[in-house]
Amino acid sequence: MATTGAGPVSPLASLDLTLDRASPIPLYHQLAQQLEAAIERGALPPGNLLGNEVDLSHRLGLSRPTVRQAIQSLVDKGLLVRRRGVGTQVVHRQVKRPLELSSLYDDLESAGQQPTTRVLRNAPVPASAEVAAALGVPEHTEVTLLERLRLTHGLPVAFLTNYLPTDVLTPQTPRLETTGLYRAMRAAGVTLHSAHQTVGARSATPGEAALLDEHPGAALLTMRRTAYDVTGRPVEYGTHIYRASRYAFDFQLLVRS
Structure with a gap:
């Protein structure tokens, strides 16, 4: 994960995450799909930490429950894992x-x-x-x-x-x-x-x-x-x-x- 003088930079900062609020597809599902695609193409390689849910919520203008639901869906798929004291981490592609x-x-x-x-x-x-x-x-x-x-x-x-x-x-x-x-x-x-x-x-x-x-x-x-x-x-x-x-x-x- 990249760092600056201000501290670690989340790999999500380099991703172009765009959400269509007029779409009938729930926002959490749109976010989960884009994160899954980033993992599949290697933009989020195994071992990377996603960073703070609060920061991601602010960046995308989403509620924390929406972000949490998106991340949980990828945890359930085995693409992410929550580690106590570490945070949410990319595991690997299936x-x-x-x-x-x-x-x-x-x-x-x-x-x-x-x-x-x-x-x-x-x-x-x-x-x-x-x-x-x-x-x-x-x-x-x-x-x-x-x-x-x-x-x-x-x-x-x-x-x-x-x-x-x-x-x-x-x-x-x-x-x-x-x-x-x-x-x-x-x-x-x-x-x-x-x-x-x-x-x-x-x-x-x-x-x-x-x-x-x-x-x-x-x-x-x-x-x-x-x-x-x-x-x-x-x-x-x-x-x-x-x-x-x-x-x-x-x-x-x-x-x-």
Whole structure:
């Protein structure tokens, strides 16, 4: 954020924000749309502070409740975050991930989203009936369970649960905190070939909401995937949940003639 001798200058000062008071579109929505567009085109990059709501209200000739409502709508979308003692801060554009066999870590890194990982669990467990069926092993066979929280710019995006046959990979927690699972598998000599994936949606439970910094009942995207190596053997089964406010799956559809 730029500074002058008088102190910090809000990045909003450089934006051309114009409101049509004769429009049937509410003023808060017009302001929110223009701020969202500025975030999308990079005029308000991640980390920038919006400054004081009072100053913005005076500059635009709007009431504080109107400005507060506009900002809250972008907080709800995951584009802004209110930090106690810091102020309202730009987070990032929504992550849009292509539906293909790739690592979330790699996709986020390629998009400049600064991914980090917290490994919450890395332990052997007996395979449930669901996990055993997905991995093609007898029920109660020992498999490796990984539970990880994936963050971008320090804020949670996804909670990832993965099961691996124990002879496929012995994942080390420090490595998983600095790279993606598929990258670790490739480094161990596993050649991934294909996957079966199902995408869905549901509401967050109280526990999931607390983990993902959402409110209970918030919209979550879900993904269930079984990945196979070049021999056709199942080498990974994952069930993931993503914050819908900060994450989307991107489809490319082809017309069949």
